[in-house]
Amino acid sequence: MTEISRRKALALGSGMVALAILPMPANASIEQVMEDIKTFTGGAEATESSIIKLEVPEIAENGNTVPLSVSVESPMTADNYVKRVILLAEKNPNPGIATFHFSSRSGVAEASTRMRLATTQNVVAVAELSDGSFHMTKSTVKVTIGGCGG
Numbered sequence: 360m361t362e363i364s365r366r367k368a369l370a371l372g373s374g375m376v377a378l379a380i381l382p383m384p385a386n387a388s389i390e391q392v393m394e395d396i397k398t399f400t401g402g403a404e405a406t407e408s409s410i411i412k413l414e415v416p417e418i419a420e421n422g423n424t425v426p427l428s429v430s431v432e433s434p435m436t437a438d439n440y441v442k443r444v445i446l447l448a449e450k451n452p453n454p455g456i457a458t459f460h461f462s463s464r465s466g467v468a469e470a471s472t473r474m475r476l477a478t479t480q481n482v483v484a485v486a487e488l489s490d491g492s493f494h495m496t497k498s499t500v501k502v503t504i505g506g507c508g509g
Contacts, residue, residue: 408494441468
């Protein structure tokens with residue numbers, strides 16, 4: 360049987376406290392989401408816009424199944440249509456929720472799905488239009504029970 364001295368016990372306890380205090384990289388950072396947006400846009404600026412409608416509940420009682428709908432106002436003609444929309448969650452371990460691809464033949468640029476949210480956070484939608492412009496919006500969802508490990 361190995362005996363532990365008081366000095367070793369204090370050192371071990373101090374190490375455990377230090378680990379508990381250190382921030383854990385379980386959640387994506389806003390910087391990671393911004394980097395994902397930059398990759399999606401190819402470095403172009405995404406402007407805040409009212410043409411994107413992001414419908415999420417204000418309060419989600421269970422983060423495991425949070426409904427989400429996104430739509431982008433567009434005539435969806437051969438010359439003017441939505442090419443794709445990316446959805447991101449700022450504090451999920453993996454921020455990417457979904458990417459939807461559209462064409463002028465889609466008729467409307469809208470999609471619905473369900474997502475998991477780890478905690479209360481912003482959900483971000485970025486749309487790429489056929490003219491090369493990028494538009495974005497975000498909404499906050501308050502999660503009362505975590506869905507991604509919480």
